[in-house]
Amino acid sequence: MKFNLKVIVAGGLAMYVTQFVLGMITGPLIHQGVLVEAYQANAGFWRPELNQVPPDMGALMPLWITTGLIGSFIIAGIFDNIRGGLDGSTAIRGLKYGVIVWLINLCISAGWSGIFNLPHEIWAWWSAEALLYYVVGGLVLGWVTGKLAPQG
Numbered sequence: 442m443k444f445n446l447k448v449i450v451a452g453g454l455a456m457y458v459t460q461f462v463l464g465m466i467t468g469p470l471i472h473q474g475v476l477v478e479a480y481q482a483n484a485g486f487w488r489p490e491l492n493q494v495p496p497d498m499g500a501l502m503p504l505w506i507t508t509g510l511i512g513s514f515i516i517a518g519i520f521d522n523i524r525g526g527l528d529g530s531t532a533i534r535g536l537k538y539g540v541i542v543w544l545i546n547l548c549i550s551a552g553w554s555g556i557f558n559l560p561h562e563i564w565a566w567w568s569a570e571a572l573l574y575y576v577v578g579g580l581v582l583g584w585v586t587g588k589l590a591p592q593g
Contacts, residue, residue, distance in 0.1 A: 445521050447590040453517035455585040456578040457510055463577060467570050479560050486559060513578075516542060520582055525592055535583015536576055543575040 472480070480487065490497040520538050527534040547568055554564045 448521040452586040453514035456582040457513035531587025532584040536580040539575040539579020
């Protein structure tokens, strides 16, 4: 396994920023819109900060940013090690990788849904949102890493 810091840092950061921006769009639509009633009906599953009125999302931002960045750096490092096995332009390789990551995420979510008694509606919307995050984020990851650290 190799570790190219340009790919991990720049690619991971580009992917994270892309997903963060997408979250600014999907957050109000999905989490503060479609799923509000399901979230309220399952309030015991959420952190106390999210059960406050209004929710104190700012208190959780340090945790969300830290875990999001660490996850993006790991995802970028894995991409660097397998991107040669994917066909297409650098952006298409990233998009394909995004689909792969989403499929893995889907399998993990399916497993967790057998443990956590949340409505199927929540799992379905989380999975749909993850598809958007990973496909678009993967496309940006592929494009950025292709520009900054082409495979040689």
